[in-house]
Amino acid sequence: MRTNALQELWTAGHVAVNAWLTIPSGWTAELMSHCGFDSVLIDMQHGLIDFEMTVSMLQAISTTSTVPLVRVPWNEPGILMRVLDAGAFGIVCPMINTAEQARTFVGACRYPPAGFRSYGPVRGLLYGGDDYVQRANNTILTLALIETAEALKNLEGIASVEGLSGLYVGPSDLSMSLGIAKRADFDDPKMQEALRHILETAQRHQLIAGVQAGSVDNALRLAAMGFRLVTPMTDSALLQSASRSVAAQMRALHGS
Amino acid sequence: MRTNALQELWTAGHVAVNAWLTIPSGWTAELMSHCGFDSVLIDMQHGLIDFEMTVSMLQAISTTSTVPLVRVPWNEPGILMRVLDAGAFGIVCPMINTAEQARTFVGACRYPPAGFRSYGPVRGLLYGGDDYVQRANNTILTLALIETAEALKNLEGIASVEGLSGLYVGPSDLSMSLGIAKRADFDDPKMQEALRHILETAQRHQLIAGVQAGSVDNALRLAAMGFRLVTPMTDSALLQSASRSVAAQMRALHGS
Amino acid sequence: MRTNALQELWTAGHVAVNAWLTIPSGWTAELMSHCGFDSVLIDMQHGLIDFEMTVSMLQAISTTSTVPLVRVPWNEPGILMRVLDAGAFGIVCPMINTAEQARTFVGACRYPPAGFRSYGPVRGLLYGGDDYVQRANNTILTLALIETAEALKNLEGIASVEGLSGLYVGPSDLSMSLGIAKRADFDDPKMQEALRHILETAQRHQLIAGVQAGSVDNALRLAAMGFRLVTPMTDSALLQSASRSVAAQMRALHGS
Amino acid sequence: MRTNALQELWTAGHVAVNAWLTIPSGWTAELMSHCGFDSVLIDMQHGLIDFEMTVSMLQAISTTSTVPLVRVPWNEPGILMRVLDAGAFGIVCPMINTAEQARTFVGACRYPPAGFRSYGPVRGLLYGGDDYVQRANNTILTLALIETAEALKNLEGIASVEGLSGLYVGPSDLSMSLGIAKRADFDDPKMQEALRHILETAQRHQLIAGVQAGSVDNALRLAAMGFRLVTPMTDSALLQSASRSVAAQMRALHGS
Amino acid sequence: MRTNALQELWTAGHVAVNAWLTIPSGWTAELMSHCGFDSVLIDMQHGLIDFEMTVSMLQAISTTSTVPLVRVPWNEPGILMRVLDAGAFGIVCPMINTAEQARTFVGACRYPPAGFRSYGPVRGLLYGGDDYVQRANNTILTLALIETAEALKNLEGIASVEGLSGLYVGPSDLSMSLGIAKRADFDDPKMQEALRHILETAQRHQLIAGVQAGSVDNALRLAAMGFRLVTPMTDSALLQSASRSVAAQMRALHGS
């Protein structure tokens, strides 16, 4: 089976840099896969992307060696298994708040006897190789989104679930859940404490800690703290920010 | 009929700033329409966009007051009329090299007796208003792409075609056609001469002169020269450039 | 944030008239939004419409001031949140039979601390405005479909759920569940009793009562009873009925 | 090969009643095919419909015995042949103004030696039957849109083209081309004269005369004049008219 | 209502042969429906097919008399009901491991009082006929996938669920769940025992027993054992196997 390049990066001691796709387009997926990121994630939760488009985007990413990840819309076995069959090499699952939820998530991603994933890896076989079924359980990443106060409370149980690959911090939801005034404020003491708690728990359980950083500066800073998978910005945010900047620079032409 | 805000801008003496869409997505079309551009053009020639997607994107743009333009894939009456029926308020038509080609282009965009556009403005009526048919000939822009040595030679004839709204410079093709070493080199003397020739001809015929600038700096400079419709960059170029920059800034994390 | 025009109508003491979309098409969504209805609902349950099409249709509706509503296929947090992120200003949720189900539905539609909606309102921000997150909980409607005998039994508990906006009657399912011989028979005594029970409960809890009327006559009559949101007919029913009528009038031409 | 039911109707002396589809949806295509029309036409010119959607709609129509027709966007051999390969049993071609244009149109629709249609009738074979290629030239209808003053002038030449099945009147374009004040005014003397000229020419050449009627009344009246294929209204017009009527009847609820 | 031809085949004592679609395409669905199979199943679980594509494929199948079946992605009421509304005449539901799960599955497929299916059979009415709602409960097949050790243990309870039509064996998952070394090995003693157990239970409860055979030989052998619904191969497997064989036969041309 094709190896998971993220695992190799981490073994080599590096931090993986991830791009985040919310635009429903195979074209932008291919474009982003050529920009120098280690992995590219298709966001089916807050992105505007259905399953068939996800398949197209996974094909587009597979024209490069960039690792394809998917965030599913919810912790539901049907969509988890379909996305894996389509060739995702890692899943980010939203709102994992309890060990039980983590077990359902991980179970849906692992073939028996480790879990209850159903056989039928159509595109997975083409992308992964003939021994896909034998090796998928060890190759495919399962990353639980930690984004509520409840998840923090249950973190030890979540981290102890067999087969889980990592904890991924969703700072926007986490800050709202913790009652922090400013959304995704990495400087807030409660957020700082949460980040250290998650990092420490991840390291103790030999799990990867990941985080949605929101900017290059945050990403560098969080990597320095110990996060191993960092996402600087989404495609939509990059496009919007660049476009607004261009339009603003051109405003002088309106003579105002 | 809804007025064409570009015409109002020009009447007020301003330069219009245009965004250029090559990504086939209603979402990015809507996003870009909120960024502060005066118009947004859907590129069916070098973009990856079919007609039904064009309709979706026109709807997305119509959620704002940004003016919707379309570049058709080729000077062919079928697609010209369909794009107008879908509600485009301006058309950029590639490779207009002769007066005869310009007449075919303009004729397909104008109802009789000015032209031979066929009646059936489905979405045009909803977007434009009940008097669409009465006013469309005077409201919808027809912009001929001037991008070959042949077009320069025939410029006077092209500019004389009744009903044409403007001349739009395609500098990449033009530089290749003129044998200029560097693509879209606005500093090349032959390009400078061509730009002045086009500007002067446009002004003499009371036509708008537009140009694909390729950067903010070029756009400002070309506006200063007299161009009234300038496109700084395409959506794909903005996204690619911003993404590459982010990935490059993160490279340090790979420890190399 | 853009205000919800339905709330304003109700404050002014009016009844809101809703159109119901089952055809998967941005074009018909735009067409229907121009016909004079107060709101337009995209039916993802019994309509033939997926999520990406829902986004296109929401964009089409947003070219007008008509309020966009969505009926989700089922009471499932993933799809509830995605539809809100796409810009729906109200959700109708099928088969709310218990207070617990109502709590899950409403919770998925409200940001913390009121609920557990996840942050990421991509299109919601563009359509709603920059303060979307601050105001969404008070602006977006949550309407529970009351359509079973079980729901009638649990109505007090359902109506007591904090954050619920209204009770919407599904008369076809309700009549089947109540064992009424004729489907959606508003004249049946059991149906009459159910309607009064729902209306009275809604009014007591300051909730909006809505109803799928099935015809203009029923809609007018139900509005007179006290329903504040009425849907006369679906797009498919309107098209089918008009087309059959035309075909029938033309039958004489077959000489039979 | 499956027979063309329109030909059988005409042999039996009946007038065929046609529905006209502009909505890009297999669902509405199937719905309309169940309403009692003899044929259903997919409008790729003024409808919002691309080729792949046309194929879906042809499949939807083929679930019934209603005859599938297509109007192509323009007189271009590529799209004419593709639509036939997809299983259309008749083509309406816009803007046939000269005998030469009619020959190109008909030639693209007929296999050699009658024309130059290229072999590859993928779906045509499934829908039509194994002897499709042997019988297609005699089964598939070619209907030229007569909608300009130029076409009227050249009518004799157009009607003489071997293999043409009929003349179809486009009254909106025709009235604009003839300088008639009111669009598609069947009462205008110039229009009346044109209709009689077309009818007489068609009958003399044993061609079918068809017409876009715009209403049931017009359709009945034009059938009485001698037109054998009449289209009362489009799907969008039916839906819009029915919806506006419903919304208007509900207006009283706004208390104004 | 249109009768279910599979029920008629079984009444006549025949075995039904099923085709299995994993390719998201109306074209291949139509093609396969013309090949002589009794039914065609659209696989939304391990196929790459969303709901709107399922509707298109159901329309394509409905151009023939082949019976349309669907495998849903998971046992979830929303998708079960949508697929039925779209006109499926039978549902295969994955991972039915307990009587409770079977009751949920069957309940979602049956109108009250037999179950809790919601009214709104849009396409079902067109395809099935005007008395669809009266007869659907007796016409539409509900087939539970038996594919885990847990399901075998609970088989008696599952088979006793009122309204269930059959048990369908998923041999790949079943062999993995039973710890059988070779996937889908029909010769393995444990598999043999499971097959006999399922067959015997089905027959005792007057249920249909079906099975994914994986080859013509297996299908014939399993039919001889008593299975009444057999699927030899999927479309993707047929296409891949035929293509590989062609490519291998052509290899000599590479001179190696």
Place this chain on the structure above:
Amino acid sequence: MRTNALQELWTAGHVAVNAWLTIPSGWTAELMSHCGFDSVLIDMQHGLIDFEMTVSMLQAISTTSTVPLVRVPWNEPGILMRVLDAGAFGIVCPMINTAEQARTFVGACRYPPAGFRSYGPVRGLLYGGDDYVQRANNTILTLALIETAEALKNLEGIASVEGLSGLYVGPSDLSMSLGIAKRADFDDPKMQEALRHILETAQRHQLIAGVQAGSVDNALRLAAMGFRLVTPMTDSALLQSASRSVAAQMRALHGS
């Protein structure tokens, strides 16, 4: 720029084996690209495939090293250039009957000064590499379909067009055009003579000769004659033939 592996095969003296895609699906495109063919052609003429689907299929093919080819629907500059921009490494153009038509075809595929291809190779740059524009003219194949008596008559002129890469025989159309009784009959003396004429002309002009073979046996035989690019069968034909064979083998189960 990525080299064209077909050119390397030919330089090495081998015959290239091509697969032919008519199914509109990225999934089957990817599947077929893994089967061992040297190139895969997307058929936009007789296949059921639009431009946006072509882009998806090109991406799917690009996950492998198989060379992507496209047959355009017609010899029209707009679609020729769009398909090249999307990353096709070779074009087959239908119905090239004259030298003039060949010049138009080749001109649209070559950048100035060799031709008039417009600049904007969006996906071509990603797939081909940064020096795409410098090398495209020498890397991308232009193959003219020779499929009429007229083309045979003008073969010398066609073959002499600068920049043409090869002559590809369409035997179905050619046999119809030559009045051969049986379609695509390679044994017919007139066909034999045509094949030899085409082969001889191609060899004399150092062009590749290709052919649609229709079966493995024909492909091997035509390769032995000297054809260097052979297509045994289309995807639809492979799927249909395999499916019919399976269904026929299962017929015994119907007890007839």
